[in-house]
Amino acid sequence: MSSMLSRLLAPAAFAFTLFVGGAYADNPVVVELFTSQGCSSCPPADELMHELANRDDVIPLALHVDYWDYIGWKDEFANPAHSDRQRRYAVVAGRRSIYTPQMIVNGETSIVGARGIELADAIQKHKARDTGVSVTIKRADGTLSISAKTGNGPDDMVVHVLRYQPKRDVKILRGENAGRHIYYANVVEDWRVLTEWSGKRDLVTDMPVTGDAPVVVLIQEQGNGAILASARLR
Numbered sequence: 001m002s003s004m005l006s007r008l009l010a011p012a013a014f015a016f017t018l019f020v021g022g023a024y025a026d027n028p029v030v031v032e033l034f035t036s037q038g039c040s041s042c043p044p045a046d047e048l049m050h051e052l053a054n055r056d057d058v059i060p061l062a063l064h065v066d067y068w069d070y071i072g073w074k075d076e077f078a079n080p081a082h083s084d085r086q087r088r089y090a091v092v093a094g095r096r097s098i099y100t101p102q103m104i105v106n107g108e109t110s111i112v113g114a115r116g117i118e119l120a121d122a123i124q125k126h127k128a129r130d131t132g133v134s135v136t137i138k139r140a141d142g143t144l145s146i147s148a149k150t151g152n153g154p155d156d157m158v159v160h161v162l163r164y165q166p167k168r169d170v171k172i173l174r175g176e177n178a179g180r181h182i183y184y185a186n187v188v189e190d191w192r193v194l195t196e197w198s199g200k201r202d203l204v205t206d207m208p209v210t211g212d213a214p215v216v217v218l219i220q221e222q223g224n225g226a227i228l229a230s231a232r233l234r
Contacts, residue, residue, distance in 0.1 A: 027134065028059045029126045030218060030227045031119070032104045034086045037075040038068035040176035044114035045101035049185040053166065058123060059216055059232050061164060062187045065100060073175030077168065077187050085191075088224040107220055107227040133157070133199070133228040137217050139209060146194075146217055148203040148229065155198050156222040159205075162191040163213040166234075189213070196222070 033049055035042045052060035063082035064075050086098045093110060103111040105122040132152035138145050146159065169183045190213075197203050197219070209215060219229040 027131075028057050028230050028232065029123045030106055030230050031058055031060045031123070032085075032107075033060065033062050034065055034082065034098070034100055034102045034104070035062055036065050036068035036078065036100050037170060037172055037177060037182065038071050038073045038175040039100045041113065042101045043177070043180070043182055045103065046182060046184055048114045048116065048119070050183070053185040057127065059230055060186050061162070061216070062184055064187065065098075067098075068100065068175075071175055073172060073177070076170065077184070077189070079188075079191075081191060082188070085224070092224050107225060131226070131228040133219055135203075135217055135219055135229040135231045137215070137231045137233060139215065139233050142208055142210060143206050144209045144215055144217075144233075145206045146203065148197065148219055150199040150228075153199050153228055154221055154225075155200065157197045157199060157228065158220050158222055159194045159197055159203070160191065160218040160220060161194045161207065162188055162216050162218070163211075164188045164216065165213060 031052055033045055035046055046062070049060045049062055052058045063085065064077035064079065065083040065086060066075065066078040066080050067083055069075055069078060086102065089104055090098050101113050103119060105111065105119070106126040109122040109126070111118050111122060133148065133150045135146065135148040144161070165187045167183065167185060168187045169181065171181045172178060194207060195205060214232060214234045216230065216232045218227050220227045
């Protein structure tokens with residue numbers, strides 16, 4: 001990390017550490033960052049993801065979008081599905097446009113840019129919420145086993161499974177960030193809907209997994225609603 005970035009991010013990182021203490025392994029809060037290598041405002045938010053990646057009570061996910069690719073630099077991590085997911089969040093929230101950087105906390109709370117204190121408050125708020133849904137996962141012999149329960153959760157949920165790369169770096173040659181070498185954390189590379197779940201009975205299912213990349217399971221209300229439960233294997 002450059003000295004300039006260190007100075008820029010120090011207040012946000014300090015505020016984040018100060019206002020959110022402790023470590024939680026159960027049902028981590030999910031922070032989705034919609035970002036792009038072609039966005040000059042994104043590096044501070046990208047760097048904040050490194051702070052989050054060191055914690056057990058948060059699952060930070062960097063979703064690189066493709067709508068910046070026409071401005072001189074194609075983001076090699078970009079996926080049109082990430083842009084579509086961000087658009088669906090915008091529709092739910094009644095917004096007419098999408099932008100980077102944007103963080104969505106547990107599918108509900110939107111934060112613009114790298115606002116450490118605002119993000120810390122949102123994480124605390126969602127940690128204190130009982131959604132009535134829980135999920136556990138385990139991995140053995142190339143199989144991911146998923147178990148979920150609900151007491152008073154909704155009856156229209158979606159189970160997502162995704163993989164990410166903990167660390168990636170890129171030398172950007174053109175566009176708004178031309179000449180910069182940027183390090184990224186938790187870059188999402190595979191996201192799929194595994195199944196839908198009514199919650200009327202316990203969910204027990206499995207799927208094959210290969211490779212060493214971390215695995216994340218999210219249970220979310222249908223229609224890009226609240227993320228109700230999460231689990232991760234690093």
